[in-house]
Amino acid sequence: MTGSAPSALRPEHPVARPLAQLVAEFGLESRGDLDGVEVTGVALSSAAVEPGDLYVGVPGRNAHGARFAAAAAESGAVAVLTDEEGAAIAADSGLPVIVTQDARAALGAVAAWIYRTDENAATLFGVTGTNGKTSVVYLLNAILGQLGVVSGLSSTAERRIGSTAISSKLTTPEASELHALLARMREEAVRAVAIEVSAQALTRHRVDGIVFDVVGFTNLSHDHLDDYAAMDDYFAAKLELFQPDRARRGVVTVDSDWGRTLVERSRIPVTTLSSSAGGDAEWTMTVVDESVDHTEFVLEGPDGRHLQTRVPLLGWYMAANAALAIVMLVESGYDLGAIAQALDRDGGIDAFIPGRAERISGETGPVVFIDYGHSPDAFLSTLGALRKVTDGKIVMVFGADGDRDTTKRTDMGAIAARGSDAVVITDFHPRYEDPAAIRAALLEGARHAVPDLELYEVPDPRAAFRKALSLAGEGDVVLYAGPGHEDYQEVAGERIPYSAREDARLALREAGWL
Numbered sequence: 001m002t003g004s005a006p007s008a009l010r011p012e013h014p015v016a017r018p019l020a021q022l023v024a025e026f027g028l029e030s031r032g033d034l035d036g037v038e039v040t041g042v043a044l045s046s047a048a049v050e051p052g053d054l055y056v057g058v059p060g061r062n063a064h065g066a067r068f069a070a071a072a073a074e075s076g077a078v079a080v081l082t083d084e085e086g087a088a089i090a091a092d093s094g095l096p097v098i099v100t101q102d103a104r105a106a107l108g109a110v111a112a113w114i115y116r117t118d119e120n121a122a123t124l125f126g127v128t129g130t131n132g133k134t135s136v137v138y139l140l141n142a143i144l145g146q147l148g149v150v151s152g153l154s155s156t157a158e159r160r161i162g163s164t165a166i167s168s169k170l171t172t173p174e175a176s177e178l179h180a181l182l183a184r185m186r187e188e189a190v191r192a193v194a195i196e197v198s199a200q201a202l203t204r205h206r207v208d209g210i211v212f213d214v215v216g217f218t219n220l221s222h223d224h225l226d227d228y229a230a231m232d233d234y235f236a237a238k239l240e241l242f243q244p245d246r247a248r249r250g251v252v253t254v255d256s257d258w259g260r261t262l263v264e265r266s267r268i269p270v271t272t273l274s275s276s277a278g279g280d281a282e283w284t285m286t287v288v289d290e291s292v293d294h295t296e297f298v299l300e301g302p303d304g305r306h307l308q309t310r311v312p313l314l315g316w317y318m319a320a321n322a323a324l325a326i327v328m329l330v331e332s333g334y335d336l337g338a339i340a341q342a343l344d345r346d347g348g349i350d351a352f353i354p355g356r357a358e359r360i361s362g363e364t365g366p367v368v369f370i371d372y373g374h375s376p377d378a379f380l381s382t383l384g385a386l387r388k389v390t391d392g393k394i395v396m397v398f399g400a401d402g403d404r405d406t407t408k409r410t411d412m413g414a415i416a417a418r419g420s421d422a423v424v425i426t427d428f429h430p431r432y433e434d435p436a437a438i439r440a441a442l443l444e445g446a447r448h449a450v451p452d453l454e455l456y457e458v459p460d461p462r463a464a465f466r467k468a469l470s471l472a473g474e475g476d477v478v479l480y481a482g483p484g485h486e487d488y489q490e491v492a493g494e495r496i497p498y499s500a501r502e503d504a505r506l507a508l509r510e511a512g513w514l
């Protein structure tokens with residue numbers, strides 16, 4: 001992280017608005033005296049409250065947020081917005097209470113009103129899909145920078161404005177944080193923002209109050225079946241982004257059947273992109289050269305428009321992500337020729353994506369990648385890409401999330417086994433699950449798929465990485481999938497400091513390879 005490191009990115013010069021006006025404009029019910037009460041911000045967590053905030057109390061898994069109204073008042077909140085149940089709970093907080101049927105559903109529009117985010121808004125890009133969201137957001141940000149456009153981003157890894165960044169807790173922030181971020185970006189003269197939009201964000205009203213100029217879809221594959229009953233429900237959540245109340249135009253990657261279904265069911269104008277020849281799309285991306293360090297591709301569109309460039313990243317899928325970013329820019333009004341010129345000048349897209357097939361190794365020894373892949377399809381893409389660019393052995397290290405979609409573990413094990421020459425199963429974020437049981441499911445998937453696989457179980461991730469390194473030599477590849485950019489391991493409710501990237505560098509130094 002560079003620049004200052006604030007804990008939240010909120011406007012530095014918020015303009016106060018009368019709370020009574022909010023109540024009148026939204027037709028809300030209020031209890032207590034609103035006379036002279038002015039609001040400058042909004043927070044969904046008492047810990048995030050700043051003086052002048054409206055505190056929004058929503059029911060959660062563990063508690064009703066209204067229980068924290070008194071704590072919010074101590075931090076300077078001027079009122080509470082909550083539902084009927086919350087209003088009763090917050091009654092003795094000493095704050096005026098504004099009542100609505102569903103405070104989470106109201107939050108987006110309320111936050112947009114408080115921060116006036118629809119005034120002089122930047123061009124907004126939204127990216128969704130199971131895999132590739134973070135990558136496309138970084139690629140958009142990189143190309144915009146190369147075009148000389150001041151841009152910002154919101155991703156799983158970080159929220160960033162220029163050189164100021166904060167790390168992210170959620171893929172998509174809660175609406176209160178997102179509108180504050182947009183207001184801060186406006187203060188910093190940001191003209192384009194790339195935002196990662198998770199399915200959960202759509203289901204939980206996190207991008208309410210925003211109409212994206214262009215939205216992009218990467219792909220859909222098995223994930224999050226703890227949050228959604230079936231793939232159809234998961235898809236339906238993503239489909240919401242491609243509706244007129246959320247976006248003006250869309251770009252859809254149609255490499256999968258889900259992409260084609262999205263085109264059929266979307267109610268906004270959409271442009272299609274394919275990364276397979278004869279893919280029947282308006283735009284086609286074709287890889288023309290690839291190595292462990294870069295992927296070069298040609299992008300061809302309607303009316304003979306075309307561009308050839310490269311990404312300093314591994315794999316056809318990163319070229320597909322880059323192509324999606326470029327077509328999204330074109331759909332928002334940027335000229336393809338101007339994009340091509342800027343990229344030619346710089347020798348390609350100048351992107352660094354933290355923890356996405358990030359190469360940690362130096363010039364000697366095995367090539368080591370730390371990746372954020374934690375779904376079967378992500379494993380398939382990365383291992384497929386690696387096999388194409390290496391003649392050596394592929395050693396893969398990974399674990400699986402505890403308390404998250406358990407149904408993907410067998411497939412993760414099987415895909416890793418089929419795509420690697422040796423596999424080391426370790427612990428990822430066990431959370432409240434028994435880590436041995438998580439490993440057992442992965443081991444079972446791997447063993448069943450390739451019975452004679454060279455397979456190891458090493459619970460401690462530091463030891464697991466060193467085991468993998470010991471199995472590899474010059475010309476081989478070690479892929480450590482899961483931790484990506486993260487700097488912690490979550491065990492039984494605690495976040496224990498652990499950065500796979502830093503530890504891998506240390507291990508490479510210990511081995512004399514760095």
Ligand SMILES: CC(=O)N[C@H]1[C@@H](OP(=O)(O)OP(=O)(O)OC[C@H]2O[C@@H](n3ccc(=O)[nH]c3=O)[C@H](O)[C@@H]2O)O[C@H](CO)[C@@H](O)[C@@H]1O[C@H](C)C(=O)N[C@@H](C)C(=O)N[C@H](CCC(=O)O)C(=O)O
Nearest residue numbers: 044045046047059060061062063065068170171172198200
């Ligand atoms: C499981 C889940 O969805 N949890 C979300 C939920 O928390 P919760 O229901 O556990 O909240 P709670 O502890 O009961 O507290 C209720 C309310 O009181 C507030 N509170 C609580 C304690 C306190 O001291 N003060 C206080 O104000 C909380 O902020 C909350 O608003 O409400 C919180 C804010 O209101 C969310 O931040 C939190 O997201 C958690 C962190 C989460 O992990 N969500 C996952 C499912 C998620 O959204 N994931 C996607 C992943 C996408 C991808 O992988 O592609 C994402 O977009 O990140």
Ligand SMILES: Nc1ncnc2c1ncn2[C@@H]1O[C@H](COP(=O)(O)OP(=O)(O)OP(=O)(O)O)[C@@H](O)[C@H]1O
Nearest residue numbers: 130131132133134135156317356371372373378381
């Ligand atoms: N277009 C793609 N198709 C398939 N796999 C991909 C694609 N892009 C990235 N991946 C794989 O998925 C992993 C996660 O990539 P990325 O972080 O960009 O996705 P994401 O959608 O943001 O995921 P998350 O929501 O979990 O942060 C990568 O490390 C890589 O293994």
